[in-house]
Amino acid sequence: MIQLQATHKLYERLPLTSDGQFNVTPRTEWIYKQPLLDINPLSHWHGNLVTLQRRNCVLLVHDETRFPLVLPALTKPDFVELNDRFDDALMNTLLKFGAEGSHMETAHRYLRPLQVDTQCSRSVQGTLNRMKEEFDHLLHYDQLNVAEITGYNAGAWLAESPRTVKGRGYLWPHKEMMGLLSRLASRE
Template sequence: MIQLHCTQKLYAKLPVNTQGRLPNTRARPVAANDPAESLLSGWHANLVTLQRRNCVLFVHSATRFPVLLTCLTKPDFAELDYHFQDGLMNTLLKAGANQAQLDAAANALTPLHCDTQCNRSVQGTLNHMKQDLDHLLWYDQLPITDLAPYSASAWLAERPCMAKGVKGCIWPVRAMLALLDSANQSPHLPASDV
């Protein structure tokens, strides 16, 4: 499972069940019943309003890698699993991930498990990225409907981020690609006989 820590504002819009799962109608069903944490687990998300449109900004806790979803409607919140998976894979593609890294990400995709536990350091990164998006839209005089969310996410991922307890800064693209490379380097255990 991929743990998603939502702000209260976003969580109120999600049609989650008592276990914190979304309906998952179009999302990739691989390992849907696997309770283990995925390599990609540990995301924070916030519902942000850009030019009066609902958008969701995701940030990976360890790498600070962002995924932006824009112009969401009520039915889109029920399909958040699908939109997140699509946004992540396309942002990785825009950020220059190679095929092995894309395969590692695709293999680690599992349904989201939502809760409202948040880390203030990651929320600070979310707020900073939202301000960067506001500035981008204002400076380029760009309507939110014309913003390419995958390219905007890759643009945000090229900016250094500070994190509590980390010396120096984190470069989100480098950190995420290194995480995906670590999945490719780990030894594969043989499957047990069933």
């Protein structure tokens, strides 16, 4: 599973089963067939639901690397397919950085269904709040309509900003994620 710690605002909008997962859909059937992992290095994400230009957007950040994903202009069916939207955003945001084939294959190998709860870290929530302000600024400055973008470029743009992590100093999210994927690829 990929653990997603959601804010209460996001958690209340998610159509989850009693065990904190999404129902299997034709788009997500393949990830539910993947073998279980004891430790998944792509796990531990935080998510927040924000409203920008009167549209629901979900911002996600990987705890360890602070790598961001942007899911703009979500509708009710998108929340049902959040597993698929997460996978799509992760893979396409990685492509925006020119991820090599080994990075993409490694990321794909660790994709699993989302397991959602509400145990959030204040440090990561601070990163999510800063991301919201930066994304809002990007939309305003570039005069973008949030309903007309995919979010991949916005995620890549946000990943190029340094993030502070208590006890670790400054991190560059795109370098941290590529480093993590490189380490995982070299193990196999």
